[in-house]
Amino acid sequence: MDKRVRVRFAPSPTGGLHLGGVRTVLYNYLFARAHGGDFVLRIEDTDQTRFVKGAEEYILECLKWCGLIPDESPVVGGPYAPYRQSERKSMYKEYALQLINSGHAYYAFDTTDELEQMRKDLKTDEHSSVQYDHNTRTKMRNSLTLPADEVSELIAKGIPYVIRIKVPENQTIIFNDMIRGAITFDSNLVDDKVLLKADGMPTYHLAVVVDDYLMKITHAFRGEEWLPSAPVHLLLWEYLGWIGDMPQWAHLPLILKPDGNGKLSKRDGDRLGFPVFAMNWYDPAKDETTGGFREMGFLPQAFVNMLAMLGWNSGTEQEIFSMEELIQKFSIERVHKGGAKFDFEKAKWFNNQYIQQTDNITLAALALPYIKEKGCNPDGDFLVKVVALIKDRCTLLPDFWAQGHFFFATPETIDEGAFKDKWNEPKQQFFSSWINELNSLSDWTDVAIEESAVAHLPAFSLKKGDIMLPLRVMLVGGKYGPGVYHIAELIGKAETIARIQKVLAMLA
RNA sequence: GGCGCGUUGGUCAAUCGGCUAAGACGCCUCCCUUUCACGGAGGAAUGACGGGUUCGACUCCCGUACGUGCUACCA
Known part of the structure; x- marks a missing residue:
């Protein structure tokens, strides 16, 4: 049924x-x-x-x-095509006319200037905004105030007109909203909205x-x-x-601005540094592009999940939902009534969660464009290994470059300041000597490299902790990244030695 | 100004009359890690305010305040 x-x-x-x-x-x-x-x-x-x-x-x-x-949709069509209102233009007038015939709508010939004048004249301190309603329509030029023959004459002469709904007086209009329950309006406060515009197009209301x-x-x-x-x-x-x-x-x-008040707008994104649109939007009129979540490096699943939770929740502690789970658990009745302030930090957290649960091969493919963009084109298997190592510190797709660039190219800048004040002669000598040792190391694995370093340290009266930071900066360029010996293993023997030598030369 | 809708920590939010008010994000402290991150353990709410109703209210009702939306021949 x-x-x-x-x-x-x-x-x-x-x-x-x-x-x-x-x-x-x-x-x-x-x-x-x-x-x-x-x-x-x-x-x-x-x-x-x-x-x-x-x-x-x-x-x-x-x-x-x-x-x-x-x-x-307009592209795939369907049984109720067309799906573009501009292509349905002819259908609307028929219904507008039907409303006129039944006395629920009327023709209005007021020009824009006349409307403006009316609003200005009738404006008072108490009513800053005057509407075209049961009160004012009697003072305007429309088929309610004009004689019938004059109305048909105006129409015959091609004078522009609109069709307005005739809102009844003294009625209580009630409807039930699935989220908010019963909502009540006083018809005296509802204005005679335009239904059909002078150009023959319907307004949203009729359409x-x-x-x-x-x-x-x-x-x-x-x-x-x-x-x-x-x-x-x-x-x-x-x-x-x-x-x-x-x-x-x-x-x-509504979705509101994170700071201050009001509806979230494109401008807020620009101002606060996060996207508001799903994808990059190029405005041909202004010749400017507004950033989108896709290009910023969000996974669509994370984006959708985040949006689902903005105004709705399942009533459980679960926050990560696949589309299938959402379909199964979503209910319109559990949608919040109040507006939610958008929190970009939380949005990023969702993305990080999805990155962690995505397999490394898929992730490598997603990260690749951002690495290519920087001029590197790593081997597939190698990229997968790198991704596995750094994914837990990546929130957005471009982070795979920021967190892993030293795997693909020799660091351009070296944060010497990070270790320089503790740099000394023994350390200099240790590294000069150790690279020879490394050169003959046959088993190039993180464990073997570390063992080699540890074995070589006592000769220079150094401890493991003394060389960790310098070595890291030499290989990475800064104080970040996964385990140093693991990095050395992945970038290979020749590159490891070359990077150490390069920094040694800088310090000499 | 009018009308509508809303109001639980900085943010997202659970609770549908029994609360010592979940959880997540963010923030802070500590642990782990001789980097960063992950992970782990902690810290922070007199439920906008005032009245009712009730044995009992964050939960129901009323008022006030505040927020937000609309008030176009835009959607």
Whole structure:
């Protein structure tokens, strides 16, 4: 008896795909999969002035990267095509007209200037924002105030008009939100939203309702910023005679700035040094690129997992979930009501967790581009060994270079300061002498190298601890990295000796 | 200004009337490691505030404060 579950993600192609957007997709996707339903992607490109070329392709690519593939979309099509609202333009007017005929909508001929004037004139200290509603519509030029013949004359003459919804007076509009429960609005405070614009395109308000109906959407999840316009949508479902088919709503909490207040925006990312978009976004109009999580070195699984936990949790202590587990355990009812401040440190922690649980061969392939970018092209098996050794200190993919560059190339800079004040003659002599010993070492393993060093130390009255730091800096360039002898083993005999000699020469 | 939504440590958060208020991130201390990291052991909340209801409230109700969203022929 129950209808097949159908959900949708309906972005407008105006720019990069924001964290919050991806999370909305994710929750939609998880819900659809959990219920054996369909996940559709619908492009809401009704505002031609804000349309950005390439944005749609970018969104598709983001979804692909995240593994959130729609079942129906402008590219793969589907039974309810087209999936771009601009291509559905002709469908909307019919419904707007239907609303006019039933008395729930009307034509309005007010120009932008007239609207502005009205808002200015009626503005008071108490009401800083005046809306076009049951109160003001009687003072404007519309089919409610104008004689019928004049209205048809204006239309016949091609005078631009919009169609507005006629919001009823003194009604309480109630609807149930899957996350927030019952939400109540006073219809007197709801304005007569434009449904059909002068250019013939629908506004979001008409388009969502018509398309959700036509596409048989059963559950509509969207950002909390839509809550205030929900009563308009509700009224539309009712007036169009579709109320029985209205989807169940869930308004998702906002993702907020880590510091200060407000919604997280692209600017905050730039300012605080972390991405806000899923992938790099190039804005052709401004000729600038905004960084994304993908390019910063996040694994898509970690990114998705992190997003899932931002506003939802399973009620257990588990934080790491595979997509399959998320599908199984996610429930919209457990989504938080309050907005969450985005914490980039926690995001990085998720990535580190995924790096640790990824096998070294896969990891080597993921790290390789970042190493090639620096001009090195290590052998595959060698890279896998290096990855195994340094992965626990890597959080983002580029860290494989930062933490392992000395495996692929001789360090360019040497942090002499790290050991120079304790450098002395015996140490100088030890290293000069020891490299000869190393040269004849047949068993080149970390254990053998260490044994060789330990055996050679007493002759110079030195202890193991005396040479550890200098040796490390000689091989690595700084005070970091895995075990020194292990590094020596991996970079090989010739390179080890060469690096020691090089620094010795510098110090002489 | 109006309306909507929210409010548990710095952050994400568990708790759905019994709390000595989980856990994670981050931070700090110590251990391990003669590097760094990992790992291990610890440290830090008078549950925004004020009233109710109740044997008992972080949990329910009301008010206040604060935050946030909307208030376009943008979504």
